[in-house]
Structures are given as C-alpha cells and as structure tokens.
Amino acid sequence: MYRIMPVLLLFALGQVAAAKSFSWGPYTVVVEDFVDESGLEMQRLLLQKDGEETVLAEDYLVSAELAEVTGEGLPELIVNTYSGGAHCCNTVSIFSLQDGEVITLSSGGWGSGGLAMVRDSDGDGRAELTLVKIYEYIDGLCFACSPAVWRTFVWNDGLFVDATKRYPDSTQKAAQDALAALEKALDSQSADGFDLIFHATTYWVNSYALGRGEEAWARLAARLPPEVMNWLKKNRIELLHPFSALP
Numbered sequence: 140m141y142r143i144m145p146v147l148l149l150f151a152l153g154q155v156a157a158a159k160s161f162s163w164g165p166y167t168v169v170v171e172d173f174v175d176e177s178g179l180e181m182q183r184l185l186l187q188k189d190g191e192e193t194v195l196a197e198d199y200l201v202s203a204e205l206a207e208v209t210g211e212g213l214p215e216l217i218v219n220t221y222s223g224g225a226h227c228c229n230t231v232s233i234f235s236l237q238d239g240e241v242i243t244l245s246s247g248g249w250g251s252g253g254l255a256m257v258r259d260s261d262g263d264g265r266a267e268l269t270l271v272k273i274y275e276y277i278d279g280l281c282f283a284c285s286p287a288v289w290r291t292f293v294w295n296d297g298l299f300v301d302a303t304k305r306y307p308d309s310t311q312k313a314a315q316d317a318l319a320a321l322e323k324a325l326d327s328q329s330a331d332g333f334d335l336i337f338h339a340t341t342y343w344v345n346s347y348a349l350g351r352g353e354e355a356w357a358r359l360a361a362r363l364p365p366e367v368m369n370w371l372k373k374n375r376i377e378l379l380h381p382f383s384a385l386p
Contacts, residue, residue: 163205164213164236170201184218186241195241196232199223206257208244209235209294210265215244217268219254226275226282229253233268233299245299251275252287260306267302268292269309274340278374284333286340286378289313290348303348314345314355325362335367343371344378 160169167187175181184196184203196203198220205214216234231254232246249270256269273287274280291306292299303310321338324330330338339359346355360368371378 161205163216165239166236166241168203168216170203193241195234196220196230198230204257206266207259207264208233208266208268210263212236217254217257226251231270244294251282255289256291256309260308265294267306268299269306274378277377278370280333280336284337286337286344287313288341288344288348301348304350307349310345310348314342314349314351317341317345318358332364332367332370335363336370339363339367340371340374340378347379 160167162168163186165188169185169187170182171185173181173183179199181197181199182201183194184201186193186195196218200221200223202219204217206217208215208217213236218232218234220230220232222228222230227250229249229252230247231249233244235242235244250273252271252273254268255271257266258269259266269289269291271287271289273285275282275285277285280286289309290301290303291309293302293305294300295302317338321335321342324334324338343352343355343359346352359371363371
C-alpha cells in the first residue's frame with residue numbers, strides 16, 4: 140500500500156462534498172454533508188450499527204479510510220478533519236475495533252500540518268504514518284517562510300512511536316531539498332534573511348529527526364550569516380519541542 144495525502148489547504152481543496160460509505164467490521168462508516176445552524180455546509184462522520192448512529196467527527200471537511208496499522212486484526216479507521224480557514228486546522232484521529240468496541244488509539248490537532256502519507260513500505264502488514272509538523276509563524280516568520288519537519292510513526296507496544304530513522308525517505312528528501320535551496324540562495328546571494336531562515340531551519344529540523352542534527356548544525360554554522368545563525372540559536376528549543384509519540 141502506498142498513498143500520499145495532500146496537506147494544508149490542498150487537503151481541503153482535494154475533497155468533494157459528497158457522501159460515501161464503507162464497511163468496518165460490524166459498522167457502516169458514513170461521511171455525509173449537512174448544514175449547521177449558521178448555514179455553513181459541513182460534514183460529519185457517522186458509525187451505523189443495528190439501526191443506531193454515533194457521530195464520530197464533525198467539521199468543515201471530513202475524510203475517512205481504512206488502513207492496517209497495528210497488525211492485530213481488522214484495519215484501523217483513520218480520520219482527518221479540517222476546520223476551514225487559510226492555514227488551519229487539521230486533526231488526525233486513529234480508531235481501532237476491539238471486541239466490537241471502538242477504541243481511540245490516537246487523536247490530536249496538527250495545525251496546518253497533519254497526515255501526509257500512509258504506506259506499508261516494508262511489507263510487514265503494518266502501515267507507517269508520516270505526518271508533517273509546521274512551525275507556523277514561529278518568531279515572526281510569515282506562513283510561507285515557516286519551516287516544517289516530516290516524521291514517520293509506527294505502532295509498537297501500544298503506542299505510535301517515532302520511526303523516522305527506520306523509514307527516512309520523506310524526511311531525507313525534505314532535508315536535501317532544503318539544503319539545495321539554501322546553497323543556491325547563498326551562492327547567488329539572491330535570498331533575504333527570511334528565505335535563508337526557512338531553508339536553513341527546514342534542513343536542520345529534518346536532519347535532526349534523522350539523527351544528523353550535529354552534522355547539519357556544523358554545516359550551517361560554517362556558511363550562514365551571523366544573524367540567521369542567531370535566529371536558529373534563539374529558537375532552537377521550540378524547534379526541538381518533542382513529539383516522539385503521537386497524542
């Protein structure tokens with residue numbers, strides 16, 4: 140299985156306001172449109188069983204699909220909700236069926252980021268989940284200048300744990316692309332400070348997630364203007380805010 144999901148506003152634009160349904164164990168999962176009390180067109184996720192309905196999620200846009208994540212039987216239900224707005228907000232929730240009961244394995248807000256990829260790249264029967272964390276507007280940066288880190292999680296002993304080093308492809312590409320853009324900007328002297336911060340920080344946080352943070356930091360210290368390096372030092376702790384396991 141290999142599927143890439145759009146993130147940010149592309150996630151919203153990529154959805155259509157059409158109901159869909161599919162089976163999940165004893166349940167029927169339904170995504171349906173409705174109009175709220177203020178007249179806004181919204182979507183909700185329903186679980187139907189034996190003539191009864193349960194609302195599992197409700198937002199401006201809702202998407203749901205099945206993927207084998209835990210390897211413990213029935214596939215899990217992965218739900219994405221989007222609240223609307225230019226840069227926010229996405230929530231990712233993962234549900235499992237245990238003895239016919241719906242159990243929440245993980246649920247958390249990801250701001251403008253969120254779930255980017257679900258795939259079983261090594262064929263072990265359990266999908267890896269790649270999510271993007273965006274540091275929106277950190278220390279005065281514009282949204283387009285805000286760095287992002289790609290990290291991959293797998294289910295292990297009852298938790299989704301960070302497995303980026305085992306499945307490095309997306310994170311490595313983000314680091315390499317950022318480094319190439321940074322080197323080009325430095326060589327041509329064509330970028331302003333915000334562009335340099337964006338490329339340098341994206342390179343460093345993704346390198347750090349791969350276990351190469353010290354190497355990346357040394358490379359940046361040797362090439363960046365002092366004011367850009369000082370910005371990195373000032374915001375280092377916030378950029379390293381841990382999320383080793385999904386909420």
